[in-house]
Amino acid sequence: MADKSSSNAYWKANIRAIQIFLVIWFVCSFGFGILLRPMLAGIKIGGTDLGFWFAQQGSILVFLVIIFAYAAKMNKLDREHGVEE
Amino acid sequence: MDQFTLNLIVVGATFALYFGIAIWARAGSTAEFYAAGGGVHPIANGMATGADWMSAASFISMAGIIAFGGYDTSAYLMGWTGGYVLLAMLLAPYLRKFGKFTVPEFVGDRFYSGTARVIAVICLLIISITYVIGQMSGVGVAFSRFLEVSNDTGLYIGAAVVFAYAVLGGMKGITYTQVAQYVVLIIAYTIPAIFISLNLTGNPIPGLGLFSNDTASGVPLLTTLNGMLADLGFASYTEQHDTTLNMFLFTMSLMIGTAGLPHVIVRFFTVPKVADARSSAGWALVFIALLYLTAPAVGAMARINLINTMYPNGVKETPVARADVPDWVANWEKTGLLKFDDKNGDGLINYTSSAETNELDVNKDIIVLANPEIAQLPSWVIALVAAGGLAAALSTAAGLLMAISSAVSHDLIKGQLNPGISEKGELLAARVSMAVAIGVATWLGLNPPGFAAQTVALAFGLAASSIFPVLMMGIFSKRINSKGAISGMLVGLIFTVVYIFLHKGWFFIASTASYSDSAPMLFGIKSTAIGSIGALLNFAVAFIVSNATEDTPAEVQELVESIRIPKGAGAATGH
Numbered sequence: 071m072a073d074k075s076s077s078n079a080y081w082k083a084n085i086r087a088i089q090i091f092l093v094i095w096f097v098c099s100f101g102f103g104i105l106l107r108p109m110l111a112g113i114k115i116g117g118t119d120l121g122f123w124f125a126q127q128g129s130i131l132v133f134l135v136i137i138f139a140y141a142a143k144m145n146k147l148d149r150e151h152g153v154e155e
Numbered sequence: 156m157d158q159f160t161l162n163l164i165v166v167g168a169t170f171a172l173y174f175g176i177a178i179w180a181r182a183g184s185t186a187e188f189y190a191a192g193g194g195v196h197p198i199a200n201g202m203a204t205g206a207d208w209m210s211a212a213s214f215i216s217m218a219g220i221i222a223f224g225g226y227d228t229s230a231y232l233m234g235w236t237g238g239y240v241l242l243a244m245l246l247a248p249y250l251r252k253f254g255k256f257t258v259p260e261f262v263g264d265r266f267y268s269g270t271a272r273v274i275a276v277i278c279l280l281i282i283s284i285t286y287v288i289g290q291m292s293g294v295g296v297a298f299s300r301f302l303e304v305s306n307d308t309g310l311y312i313g314a315a316v317v318f319a320y321a322v323l324g325g326m327k328g329i330t331y332t333q334v335a336q337y338v339v340l341i342i343a344y345t346i347p348a349i350f351i352s353l354n355l356t357g358n359p360i361p362g363l364g365l366f367s368n369d370t371a372s373g374v375p376l377l378t379t380l381n382g383m384l385a386d387l388g389f390a391s392y393t394e395q396h397d398t399t400l401n402m403f404l405f406t407m408s409l410m411i412g413t414a415g416l417p418h419v420i421v422r423f424f425t426v427p428k429v430a431d432a433r434s435s436a437g438w439a440l441v442f443i444a445l446l447y448l449t450a451p452a453v454g455a456m457a458r459i460n461l462i463n464t465m466y467p468n469g470v471k472e473t474p475v476a477r478a479d480v481p482d483w484v485a486n487w488e489k490t491g492l493l494k495f496d497d498k499n500g501d502g503l504i505n506y507t508s509s510a511e512t513n514e515l516d517v518n519k520d521i522i523v524l525a526n527p528e529i530a531q532l533p534s535w536v537i538a539l540v541a542a543g544g545l546a547a548a549l550s551t552a553a554g555l556l557m558a559i560s561s562a563v564s565h566d567l568i569k570g571q572l573n574p575g576i577s578e579k580g581e582l583l584a585a586r587v588s589m590a591v592a593i594g595v596a597t598w599l600g601l602n603p604p605g606f607a608a609q610t611v612a613l614a615f616g617l618a619a620s621s622i623f624p625v626l627m628m629g630i631f632s633k634r635i636n637s638k639g640a641i642s643g644m645l646v647g648l649i650f651t652v653v654y655i656f657l658h659k660g661w662f663f664i665a666s667t668a669s670y671s672d673s674a675p676m677l678f679g680i681k682s683t684a685i686g687s688i689g690a691l692l693n694f695a696v697a698f699i700v701s702n703a704t705e706d707t708p709a710e711v712q713e714l715v716e717s718i719r720i721p722k723g724a725g726a727a728t729g730h
Contacts, residue, residue: 081719088244095240099233104403107395116366117375118393125229126451127362130236130444137243137437144248145430153722155428 080151087143091136099129158534162301165538166545169339170316173332173549177320180328185582188325189256189561190424195330197431201438203333204422206340206546207554208235208413208439209446210286211293212611214340214547219519221454222461225392228454230402234409236440236447241414241623243436247423249630249718251432256424257558258417258622259566265629267711268637269571274644276566278621279417279558284595285614286418287555291600293548300490300524301541307601313549314597321553322589329553330425336546341445343543346536347526348449351456354530361452369459380455383462386470388508392455398679408686412615415623418551418558429721457522460529465506465515474503483528492518556596560589613655616682620647620689628697630719633712635701643697651689658682 102110107121115123148154182188195203213235221228253261259279263272291310298309320328345361352364356376369379380392390396397405413419422439423432464481465474477497487493494516495504506515524544527536564585569576576584621644628635628643635643658675659682660668672681680688717723 077716077720084719091240091244095237099237100403100406103229103233104399104406117377117379117381118366122226122229122377122393123366125226126232126365127448129233130440130447133236133240134437134440134444136240137440138434140244141430141433141437144433148430148721153720155430155721155723 098132162538182325191327195425197435204439205442206333206337206550210551211548218453219522222458227397230406237410238413239440247432266637266640290552297544336550339546340543343539362448365452405684411623412619415618418554559592563588616651616686619686620651624693639697639701643693646696647689647693654685655682
């Protein structure tokens with residue numbers, strides 16, 4: 071196993087990445103899709119507004135990007151901190 | 156060739172494929188039986204997870220729910236996909252590193268408590284058994300509609316197929332069968348959707364067609380739909396009708412419930428490395444998104460097609476005459492899932508928003524199954540949809556049965572009753588519990604409790620309020636001790652179950668309900684959305700109790716340190 075201080079730094083970096091991605095996750099689904107929908111009502115798309123698109127499709131596309139971005143970020147962190155398999 | 160023969164050939168061919176895979180992928184050890192030997196490629200695992208996750212509810216019911224619910228039902232779309240983000244970042248990689256076979260085993264080891272493990276087993280069994288009832292009845296419905304056998308015969312055939320590959324192959328057989336089932340179900344779902352989208356909008360990608368112009372009128376499709384609904388007095392499709400608080404909490408419950416479903420979590424124990432667990436969650440969502448991006452289009456387009464069928468000359472003209480309905484309407488009328496009641500005796504089918512004058516009753520579940528007939532597609536497409544519905548129900552049933560049998564053989568028999576059992580003995584015990592689980596599921600499918608549909612809310616509520624929080628705290632906090640975890644799980648569980656019972660009746664006996672979801676007890680929160688509040692209570696109680704009691708032992712703190720770091724993960728093991 072890697073030494074203690076290196077693994078602490080690795081875990082801190084992981085938590086930081088998770089926090090950033092969770093903010094994006096929340097804003098693009100609960101935010102644009104539900105809570106902020108009235109604010110986006112002026113942006114029209116295909117017979118409805120941007121909030122409807124985020125709720126039915128946009129959020130899912132963002133989720134996909136988040137998971138692969140997180141996986142790539144963690145692969146990089148694993149190597150940097152010498153904790154990869 | 157007639158439709159029945161074609162259905163038989165297509166469904167028979169897919170079943171032969173599943174049997175072939177079962178014989179090829181026999182399990183020789185407990186590691187293969189519980190976790191497919193830890194050697195499944197992340198993309199293959201993603202596909203298997205997609206089939207495992209997308210049940211009869213996703214394949215058959217969801218588009219229908221969206222068709223009749225519009226924007227409010229976006230909670231399903233976001234909830235049932237957003238959970239994978241949580242799985243990829245908060246649970247899957249660390250549980251893979253932990254490297255054991257079951258979810259209760261992690262709970263037992265991390266909280267150094269047999270009691271915690273048994274509570275987790277109880278939650279797992281309630282969640283999975285509830286879920287499997289729905290799958291088995293889905294199998295029965297698909298068989299009886301497409302293969303003209305009785306519901307019961309259909310169930311026996313379905314049970315025999317699952318028995319063959321699940322008992323023989325365990326997780327290994329189930330995984331590779333699910334890969335094949337995914338391919339069958341996604342083709343069956345998208346082909347009719349593509350034709351319908353081409354037909355209405357000229358766009359071959361249904362997800363894009365949803366936001367395109369309607370070729371008949373030249374205005375956006377959703378504008379056409381809203382216009383039709385307004386003329387008939389129905390609620391608007393794109394506007395919000397639910398309260399914001401309830402929609403928010405319902406979406407959250409479905410998300411954390413998804414991340415907490417044991418049969419989904421164990422799928423990530425089958426990949427070779429921790430990094431694979433992360434990317435595999437992404438691949439799973441890719442394969443799920445192919446269906447979930449199509450479903451809202453199928454829903455909106457099916458609603459338009461249904462209204463056009465009932466008002467062939469436009470919604471402002473007279474509706475279709477009882478005698479002139481297309482064949483597909485008559486076909487589904489025979490199953491009782493679509494009903495007419497000519498209340499004013501004028502021989503016309505009046506489809507309206509008012510309960511007094513409406514004469515058409517459509518079961519939401521037929522939207523997807525009737526799609527190829529509505530779009531007048533060739534009969535091989537109808538046969539494919541039959542095979543797809545069966546693939547969706549069977550693959551999920553197998554995943555659930557796997558979770559049930561490993562909880563019994565590994566957590567109860569090996570973990571509690573007979574820890575000295577040999578590898579061979581445990582493998583036999585796993586196969587026997589699988590066989591018993593299939594027997595119980597079949598029996599429940601034959602005699603479905605009247606509350607089968609409502610209990611799905613219970614499954615998600617429980618997964619959200621009990622399993623998700625305890626796993627997350629076990630990984631992200633070293634301070635949560637066994638007392639905290641046990642009290643947190645119990646409070647989350649009991650609060651959620653009681654709230655659901657208050658609205659749906661005690662033990663789902665409707666007459667004993669004190670509240671209803673149209674007038675819920677707390678702040679307009681429906682019983683389907685209460686899981687997120689239960690989860691919040693679980694976190695809060697676990698935190699308070701842990702801080703008031705002793706610190707966790709040093710070896711548990713070391714365990715938490717080790718699961719946070721990918722290095723050193725071997726294949727999943729039982730020791």
